[in-house]
Amino acid sequence: MKNFIEIKELDQIINKTAVSIEDGKKEIFEISEKSRQDYNHYEQELLNIKTKLTLIVNEIDKLEIRAKMAKNMIATINAHFDEFTEKDIKDAYELSQKVQIELSVKRQEERELQDRKTELERLLIASKDVMKRSEALETKVSVALDYLTNSIFEQLEDHKHKKEVSIKIIEAQENEKKRISRDIHDGPAQSLANIIFKAEYLSKIIDVAPHKAKKEISELQEDIRDTLKDIRKIIYDLMPMSLDDLGLIPTLNKLISNLMESHPLQIEMKIKNLAPINDPLINLTVFRVVQESFNNIVKHSKCKNALLLIDCTEKKIEVEIIDDGIGFDANGMLKKPSGYGLYNMRERIEMLSGIFSLKSQNGNGTKIKIVIPNKIS
Incomplete structure (x- = not known):
């Protein structure tokens, strides 16, 4: 009582x-x-x-x-x-x-x-x-x-x-x-x-x-x-219509093209495997993580070159975003919810039972890697 x-x-x-x-x-x-x-x-x-x-x-x-x-x-x-x-x-x-x-x-x-x-x-x-x-x-x-x-x-x-x-x-x-x-x-x-x-x-x-x-x-x-x-x-930026109409890769190509037109930056995309992604949420999550990563590159990295690697199989999706910029203290930044949106990226990936990893040092560029299942359980 x-x-x-x-x-x-x-x-x-x-x-x-x-x-x-x-x-x-x-x-x-x-x-x-x-x-x-x-x-x-x-x-x-x-x-x-x-x-x-x-x-x-x-x-x-x-x-x-x-x-x-x-x-x-x-x-x-x-x-x-x-x-x-x-x-x-x-x-x-x-x-x-x-x-x-x-x-x-x-x-x-x-x-x-x-x-x-x-x-x-x-x-x-x-x-x-x-x-x-x-x-x-x-x-x-x-x-x-x-x-x-x-x-x-x-x-x-x-x-x-x-x-x-x-x-x-x-x-x-x-x-x-x-x-x-x-x-x-x-x-x-x-x-x-x-x-x-x-x-x-x-x-x-x-x-x-x-x-x-x-x-x-x-x-x-x-x-x-x-x-x-x-x-x-x-x-x-709110919701790229091409993501539903054309799929992930054409939408990422458009994103990369727009970035290179408006910034002095060279971006290369390499695809190893390209199994279909049937879940719209997975599609959107991968796109948002790549979009946020490139936004950080443009705003903070001062890099000249960036590389996007995609390996999409029937079981899992692996994405890596690498740049040759100035880098930063990754351990300190991940602890800050406001740190370049990295916390939100990690939350998105972990909600899909995925893995988010970040490697960066001052003066040595940055590498972000995500691995998520190609199916929501």
Whole structure:
């Protein structure tokens, strides 16, 4: 009876804690969302300011030409005073004064716009910092909340190990969500916003500066093509459709081709045996491990050459990824859940009753090897 009461009280404490954390998470999300809205607002206003500055600078250039002409006219009148009527002289001085007033007003507008531009650039930096900090805090709160609300009592047996695994899985999920959100926001979403702003800008200058507008339209078309390419890359990274349609090897060939196109890296793939892989999960796991390994190579290894070895029989699949880069302390890195995604690789492989091994030393490159059954038992 006592144990039941203790568990019930513990459950109440956990529920109250979860409610408090959930409320805090909502507040953090609202702060993050407000910062994101402010950032987008400042960004749009900044583009509008830049557009206005371009137009005002053009007007100032024209007014300076007119002011110079009026000044020359007055100089001519002073040199040949007897040749001009009183009305000519009056008109010339009034025109010069009018142009000077207009020029002074436009220069003041330019100064105010420049000041606002500087302020907006400062606000953008501050908003971005708030977004970054709140997103990091939101991830930490999500990890704590998910751990409290997801079958905590079922984890009492072998508690320490299961706690670590649960937290790492939740962190990986939250980080992946943040990465996808960040990729979309910083990539296609940002590009599409800029495209809209550019289109608005073009509609304002097309009559004033048609040659410049034509050049901007060409750049806009290139921006649209780049944005489409970014969207396709994000979709491919989430789930390469060619994996189901064409199979593992053609999909890996495409991955390697894309990497060599965008990075100064030579990758060779060698295949010893090629028995069919009928389980989609095994296909996806092998692809993800190879993809993550190459991502690490590109980001960290500073290598020039990499080798992918595949030996797929009816019983097992062996994959090796080798590079000639700078290497690292493998023992230390494997102990870190954040270490180059190596922990997630190992978890994926061990879930399929496979073996994950890593060999690396500072200055001697890296070798990753996985062995998994070609059938899920």
